[in-house]
Amino acid sequence: MVNLLKSKHIPRATIQRMAVYIQVLEKLQREGVEIISSDPLAIACDANASQVRKDLAYFGEFGVRGVGYNVHNLIRSLTHALAIDREWRTALVGVGNLGRAILNHHEFKQRGFNIVAAFDCDPFKIGEMIQNLEVICTKRMKEKVDEQGIEIGIITTPPERSQRAATHLVEAGVRCILSFAPSRLKVPDNVYVEYVDFFHHLYSLTFNVSTKGN
Amino acid sequence: MVNLLKSKHIPRATIQRMAVYIQVLEKLQREGVEIISSDPLAIACDANASQVRKDLAYFGEFGVRGVGYNVHNLIRSLTHALAIDREWRTALVGVGNLGRAILNHHEFKQRGFNIVAAFDCDPFKIGEMIQNLEVICTKRMKEKVDEQGIEIGIITTPPERSQRAATHLVEAGVRCILSFAPSRLKVPDNVYVEYVDFFHHLYSLTFNVSTKGN
DNA sequence: TGTATTTTGTTAAAACACTCACAAACCTTC
DNA sequence: GAAGGTTTGTGAGTGTTTTAACAAAATACA
Numbered sequence: 001m002v003n004l005l006k007s008k009h010i011p012r013a014t015i016q017r018m019a020v021y022i023q024v025l026e027k028l029q030r031e032g033v034e035i036i037s038s039d040p041l042a043i044a045c046d047a048n049a050s051q052v053r054k055d056l057a058y059f060g061e062f063g064v065r066g067v068g069y070n071v072h073n074l075i076r077s078l079t080h081a082l083a084i085d086r087e088w089r090t091a092l093v094g095v096g097n098l099g100r101a102i103l104n105h106h107e108f109k110q111r112g113f114n115i116v117a118a119f120d121c122d123p124f125k126i127g128e129m130i131q132n133l134e135v136i137c138t139k140r141m142k143e144k145v146d147e148q149g150i151e152i153g154i155i156t157t158p159p160e161r162s163q164r165a166a167t168h169l170v171e172a173g174v175r176c177i178l179s180f181a182p183s184r185l186k187v188p189d190n191v192y193v194e195y196v197d198f199f200h201h202l203y204s205l206t207f208n209v210s211t212k213g214n
Numbered sequence: 215m216v217n218l219l220k221s222k223h224i225p226r227a228t229i230q231r232m233a234v235y236i237q238v239l240e241k242l243q244r245e246g247v248e249i250i251s252s253d254p255l256a257i258a259c260d261a262n263a264s265q266v267r268k269d270l271a272y273f274g275e276f277g278v279r280g281v282g283y284n285v286h287n288l289i290r291s292l293t294h295a296l297a298i299d300r301e302w303r304t305a306l307v308g309v310g311n312l313g314r315a316i317l318n319h320h321e322f323k324q325r326g327f328n329i330v331a332a333f334d335c336d337p338f339k340i341g342e343m344i345q346n347l348e349v350i351c352t353k354r355m356k357e358k359v360d361e362q363g364i365e366i367g368i369i370t371t372p373p374e375r376s377q378r379a380a381t382h383l384v385e386a387g388v389r390c391i392l393s394f395a396p397s398r399l400k401v402p403d404n405v406y407v408e409y410v411d412f413f414h415h416l417y418s419l420t421f422n423v424s425t426k427g428n
Numbered sequence: 429t430g431t432a433t434t435t436t437g438t439t440a441a442a443a444c445a446c447t448c449a450c451a452a453a454c455c456t457t458c
Numbered sequence: 459g460a461a462g463g464t465t466t467g468t469g470a471g472t473g474t475t476t477t478a479a480c481a482a483a484a485t486a487c488a
Binding site (some may be wrong): 015016018019020022023024027044045046081082083084088097098100101102104105107108111113151152175176177178182183184192194195196197198199200201202203204205206207208209210211 | 229230232233234236237238241258259260295296297298302311312314315316318319321322325327365366389390391392396397398406408409410411412413414415416417418419420421422423424425
């Protein structure tokens, strides 16, 4: 009787590192690397070889002892594990500077995050076309989410409107939210929220350079 | 003989939470709250009251027992601790969609991150004016960094040009880099780098909703 | 076939982070 | 000014994550 219940808990930190691994592996693949071992992979990822092996092992046994990891297969396995080997239909709420930049950012579609609706509550913006997408009124959220099968919402509103945007998304049935607004959102437990905040990162920089500065 | 060496090591996780505390405290301040205790503050930050107290205690004794924390003073103390109570002269490299959105984003200046130079290597972009700022050639990096006293670089180039941008910044004397390009940068040990990657966050969402989904 | 070499997957140890629990300190009221 | 009620700051205990170490498994080559 060995590990019948293999489904160990995967640390949050591991998940975050997976994106780095994939990024680095894709670069290696473009450079023609077919096999890589944990040591050079770790160096390329600014990590520790033990950690790389342990992280990967959470998802399966992808390596060959004495050889290393097949880059192509590893990318396939990891993208499948993270469920990013398929399309995710996405909506954007808040067509400001940042919202427009994201709508124009082709990498979202390339990576399978297909933005199929853009919402705003400003009557001057409604009807505007951006990348073949019409900006529509936030009130039509439920209708569009159902019609388009939207599963992810991206919030790029000002902070004072972000909670309303989140509530609308949740009421329309969206369970994943990526928010760029600098405010904490209140959502039900079964909804996942991730925050992107440029200033969080800038504060780490200023703190580090000010204290540990040399 | 008590704690003569008060300079305890501050956990990385604590630093990251500081930005959240400041964000929430500023919202409370706008709402007119003058005093807050760790319990409601923790709830607003999606955290544990003990953790809030411990995090704050790393930087000093800001609270009053039996009372709580003075919101205004706490903001002042924390912004000072993170060194964000002053101006940081900043340069942006890579005037694409995202670069433009950031140059147009007034919050950077509001928060003390004053973007005083915009670089690009595309001759068609050089000379263009954005927010009263002229886009200049990346070759003039060193000159501008010295002249303007630039301490932080923001990289918004495509990934294939991000390493060159970083190298230029470092050679010009910049020690803090915020990179939006999806690639790991190689820099000397005394240079601090932070990465903002939207896809990292999206992958967390897709993984969570696919596995723990209910 | 057997030995040397490489590199994984995993166990054990160390480092780190979080939570609990409570004394110390403050406020209020009698 | 003493008692009762709050809330902080912190030490001790617990849990989690990272690092180190090594047996197991593969290759290469004599």
